[in-house]
Amino acid sequence: MKRFDNKCVAILGGNAGIGLAAARMFAAEGAKLAITGRNSEKLRAVAEELDALCIRSDISDLAQTEAALSQIEDTLGGIDVLFVNAGVGGFAMVPDVTPEFWDQIHSVNLRGAFFAIQKALPLMGDGGSIVITGSIGSTAAVPGNVAYAAAKAGLRAMARIVGKELLPRRIRVNMVSPGPTDTEIFKRDASPEEIQGMRDMLSSVVPIGRMGTSEEVARTVLFLASAEASFINGVDLCVDGGCIELG
Template sequence: MSSYQDKRVVITGGTSGIGLATARALVAGGARVLVTGRTPSSLEKARTALGPGAIVEASDAVADIDTLVGRAEQELGAVDLLVLNAGGTAASTVDDTTEALYDNLFELNTKAPFFTLQKFLPLIPAGGSVVLTTSVSNTKGIATTGVYSATKAALRSMTRTFARELVDRGIRVNAVSPGPIDTGILERTMPVEAAREFLEQIKATNPMRRFGEPEEVAKAILFLGFDATYTTGTELVVDGGASDL
């Protein structure tokens, strides 16, 4: 029997990339999974990829949290693992950052995970766990990522604080910090040629000379979520050695 059999899992941002890869592994292992997404195309893609073993829910950050919690309680009853993976990115220098961009990224990447965890807590039993998706940019000075990096640094700090606050309830809280992962987001958000050049630059400077795959981050999430039973408050970096080598 799989270690995920009948586990109850909610993954925000679970309809593409790392979130979808995590959901696939869980469904294959017999878990009951609820994933969220924002666009009709990603929702449909997830339904096709995950099949009847998953619940696919449209959810848009802070505005839909109460609805999401209600659906999770109705469908799952309780939540053994909450994966706070939803987020967004936008490139801007300090000169051209607008208040709208700043507010939007902090709402999506920091405020939404904070209040999603808060409202899900009554559904997470002792022995349950939470995994937040941060980024290696939270400790590196990468041009044009000032706001994005700040949102992810806030998540790293929140991980420690939540872990301390919830340890006596038997709930573990950890973070996974992906480096360059081939999720397709660059191709969707940048001109094709610019994306190609950027990808080649990243590969050339990575010790492993490649991008990671979403499935490789999913393995780290599942390790933190279920197997790392003596681990809380930590951040597991999955970046091909780029941060340390």
């Protein structure tokens, strides 16, 4: 029997990177999938590849999130595993941070994630699992990362409280915090030379000597979502090649 046979798994932010890697692994483990994202073209390709319910939805827009969750309920009947992976990055030094920039980062990474979880809870059965993508940026003092770090630190605090409040329902809430990971985010609008330069720079700060892969992070997501992690709740598990632990 596969780990997620007959389980309904909803991935918010699943059309690329870690979310897509997790979607493929959940599908291979027997899950019925619902995936949201902002890129319609990629969502169509994922729907065809994985036979998944794919919904265009921006997590920063609460009305879109509610509509997506309603569609998931109508189609799949409910949610056993919720993976909240949608997120955006952005760098600005403290003097350059504008209210608009701050709100852009927080509306997705913190506000959007919280209300998505809140609205999904009525769809979840007791004994389910929530996994949230955090970041080692929540504890690493990286110059230029103040808005993102604050959002992810808030997300970490929120996850612990939600996990405590959901104890009567036996819904476990855990976080996966990646370190430098080779995803599409840092490759946008960059030349091959710039991409390789970024890889070299990021690899140099990882004690293990390289960037992580989306699949390495996704395997951790599946573990925390599964019955194998039945005694793990409220953890923020760093998947970072030793950056926090050894740095």
